[in-house]
Amino acid sequence: MLLALFVLALLAAVGWLATRGSDALSPGLAKPQQVPAESLESGAEGGQDLVTSGRVNEGRSEVMGEVEEPQASAAGRDAMLRGRVVSDALGSPLPGATVVISRRVNSEFYIPDVEERNARQPVVTAVTDDEGRFEVAVPTAVPLDVEASASEHATALRDHLFAGDDVELRLMAAAILEGVLTLSSDGSALEGALVLGRDSRRVEQCRALTDIDGRFLFKDLEPGLFILQITPRYAAPPPSKTIELREGERTWLELAVDPGVRIHGVVSDPSGSPIAGAEVGLGASFKRSVFTDVRGMYEMFGLGGAKRRDLGDPRVRAEGYGSEGKRLVDSELTQDTQLDFVLHPARYATGRVIDTDGAPLEGVYVAGVGEKKVDGVFRRDWESTVTGDEGRFELASLHLLVDHQLFLRKEGYGARVYDFPADEGDREQIDYGDLVLHPGGRIEGILMSQTGAPLPDHLIKLRGANEDLGRFRPEAEALEGTWVTTVRHSRTDTQGRFHFSDLPGGEFKVTASVRGRPEANDEATVELPEGGEVEGVELTLDVGDLITGVVLTPDGLPAVGVFVQVAGGEDQPRIRTSSGAGGRFELLGVTEDMGVVDLFTIMASYNWGNPDAHLGASRTVSAHAGDSDLVLELRELVLMTGRLEDAEGQPVEDVQVLAYLNGSAQVPRDALARATSDEGGAFRLDLPEECLVDLVTGTYIPKFDDTIEASEQAPPEPAVLKLVASDAQGVVLRFAE
Incomplete structure (x- = not known):
């Protein structure tokens, strides 16, 4: 009987391969060209630098129990990625377009190793058929990057797509960007500077080195918001430059770089x-x-x-x-x-990585990870290596003063984290012996809005680690897990689905939240056995109704890259977005029950990319959930002058003064402007015209008499002055007794 079942299963598998394999494409589709499996150099460096590991409030927390073996559902899963490439300029499909699909190996983790973080693997290359369509077999539950190109069109890039997606890639008339870099000190050309361009989602679009004349040229760029990052070899990197590329147009850029x-x-x-x-x-x-x-x-x-x-x-x-x-x-x-x-001699850690059958595993990424503040100095370690053909590893540069965790990762296996032994500080070398990696598990689900519609392209976090994390310090207090090793990040696909793969057995929390509204989150707790799979996790968010509008300069031109934020007072959330191409913005997260909210722009966000603009924040605009066509107009700057004094009227030197929009949340990063008082207590602030601000000081440590007890030397409360006109002169800001 068992033999008969085995034969039937084998015949079914052969039939599936015959009909669904990569060679059996739909009629009229070009056969994919398999690409060699060497790594690609390009990557979205820092793509996840904006994600933090802040705690989330407890939302719905439920234990998901639908567990399956991975082999049981893999055969039935849609393992195809489909799409259509269309000419936006011609309004018709693009036959013969080239579609290149690749993947970032460590997309769920933020890894400080630049080379490892940017490591890519090609997946498949295809050519579109007569209707501009493509269909290729791809790995399941793996985030993919898709690049489509065609003659006389801009290259289109889409990241974080998954098997089962069906996408449309619209290729616009190409934009061209060219420019020249010089030294501000003498005007000489900057040769060999790295020029790197990213789109509004910070996905890398292009990179090049400047030539002998300091020039660079990029063709076939996709129109829209474009962030330029420049790293000279022997000069100081300037701030990122945000510009808008226009369809079919050439943009010229001249930048003078500080020599540093x-x-x-x-x-x-x-x-x-x-x-x-x-x-x-x-x-x-x-x-x-x-x-x-x-x-x-x-x-x-x-x-x-x-x-x-x-x-x-x-x-x-x-x-x-x-x-x-x-x-x-x-x-x-x-x-x-x-x-x-x-430099002081380091600690060594050695060991061998094997699979569940005892065979050595080659190519396992192993890192010693830790951070600790000792004697006022904060140290962070990330020492890594890759196992050889015998599965062995050696970490030879672990700082003696840092408590570490061991991080192991290999595709197809569950990533594992282990705390170092409790007596790590007393040992110069630690041998872990054999460490077993189990087949990787998987968690999948869907994120929906309050209306039941799927939410695409939304951040999902997964927190947790293997159950035996404390195996090597069983009786000691567990180390505080770093967000690098115990938190993963993914995004939902076009259908609102999310996927986490290569997981170890353990307890995991899957969380989605609304940016700026920490209380608006949903969370599910998942118990995952080794090598198991949990499907059907459902998360729901009340994202409200979209607010749309445009940010303009005083001349009526679009202002791109400007942060637009709900004022964020005591009764309002701190929801924000940024303006994109054409100065347009979309703000998600405001709900009907919030009533009227106040929107404003953060002044510095425009000046970062346009340092010569000297523009201030817009006036506050009131809005409801679902409002559209709002206009936020940046203002010219005016000068405020003032003096900072102690309780006795004496000048206070070297204390920061911050100006906030009146009534807004006093969070330093949202300050309209800031300045430091000089030896005479004087300060100067460039502020938006015709607005009221609240002034707040930083910490002030008075010079006390040596005879006063230390316990009596508590610094005074910050000085605060509210409802001050932005162009006020001679303002006096005084600390209380």
């Missing part, structure tokens, strides 16, 4: 011996890195700059040593700054 400053120094061990080959770079990704010579010496050019002091974050690492970093403030980042680093 040079830093140099020596990297040594505690005995003073130089460390050759140490890598010195900027930030966690070690951007623009250089290496020390045999004397342990290094030099870097182009740090800081007038607009990007945040790049003054040099770090250093070397094999066998714990990494170190330094945070420089503006005053410290001067020309020819000397920065020396001392």
Whole structure:
């Protein structure tokens, strides 16, 4: 009997392959061209930099119990991605268009390793048929990127599509962007600068290096909002530039770049011996890195700059040593700054990764992850490697002062996280022995609005890890899991579906929320066995009715890349969006029961991309859920002057003064403007004309008499002055007793 069932199952599988395999396409469809499986270099670097790991309020929490083995439902799942490529200019299908489908290997995780984070795998390439359609077999439950191109048209890109989607890709008349980069100090051309372009969702569209004349040229660009990021080799990166590309038009851009400053120094061990080959770079990704010579010496050019002091974050690492970093403030980042680093010997971690049959697993990504503040210095570790053909790994540069977790990931297997032993700080080397990876599990579901309609392209978070996370510290308090290793992010597809794959067994929370309304979330708790699959998770959000409008400059021109926000007072949520092509915006999340809400623009958001504009926030506009055609017009700036005093009327130096739109939430990032008082207590603020603002100071630490007890030296409350005209002169802001 068992043999007969086996034969029937085998015949069914053969029949499915004959009718549904990649060679059996619908009539008239071109056969996909399989692409070699080497990695692609391009990737959406920082694509997930905007997602944070903030806690969510408990919404609906239910345990989902429909568990299946992955093999049971895989055969019946639609494993095809379908679509149609259309010429927007001609209004007709585009036969012969090339469709390239690829995937980002680690799209659900934010991984500091730039190379690993951007790792891509080609999936398939197809050519559209006479009706502009394509249909290809693709992996299931895997987010895919689709690129469609055709002669004399802009290339169209769509990210985060899944098997089962049926999409339309409209190719517009191409836009062209060209420009030149020069040094602001002498006007000389900037050769070899990386110019990278992203669309409004920060998906990479193009990249190139400037030529000997400092020029760059991009053709076949998709019209719309375009974010340009520039990284020179020996000059300071300017702020991102946001522009609008227009269909069929050529845009010319000239940028003068600040030369920045040079830093140099020596990297040594505690005995003073130089460390050759140490890598010195900027930030966690070690951007623009250089290496020390045999004397342990290094030099870097182009740090800081007038607009990007945040790049003054040099770090250093070397094999066998714990990494170190330094945070420089503006005053410290001067020309020819000397920065020396001392690296201490590191901790080693070793082990072997095997499958459930005991066979070694090659190509497993293994990382030691941790962060800790010690003696006022915050350190973050992400040391990684890949297992060899024997499944073995060695992490040789784990900082001795940091508590770590071990992160293991390989496609097709459940990713696992383990806390390091409780006595990690007392050990120089830790051997984990054999670590078993089980076949990956899967969680799938759908996100719907309050009306029952699917919500496409919406962020979904999954929190949780394997049940045996504390296996190596069984009696000690668990480490606080980092959001990098225990939180995954995905987006719903065109049908509102979401998918998480390669999961270990354990308890997981699946959450969707409305940005700016932390209380408006829905959450489901899922118990997932090793290698199991849970389907049918349903989440519902009340997203309200869309509010639409446009942001304009005082001259009536569209203002792109401007944050539009609900004022966010005590009785209003802090919902925001940004203006796109044509200055148009769509604000989701305002519901009928909120009544009238006040919308305003954040002034600085426009000036970031247009530093010479000097425009202020728009006037507040009242709106209801579902309102359309709203107009928010940016205003010219006016000058406010004032003086900051203590309770006795003496000037207070070096304290920040922030201006907020009157009545709005006093959150520093939403300030209209900010300034720091000088030695005479004076401050100056550029503010939008004809508006009322609330002034608030930062923390002020008075210089107390040494005879006063420390417990009596509490700093005064921030000084506050409300309903001040934006063009007021000689304003006095005073701290209370």
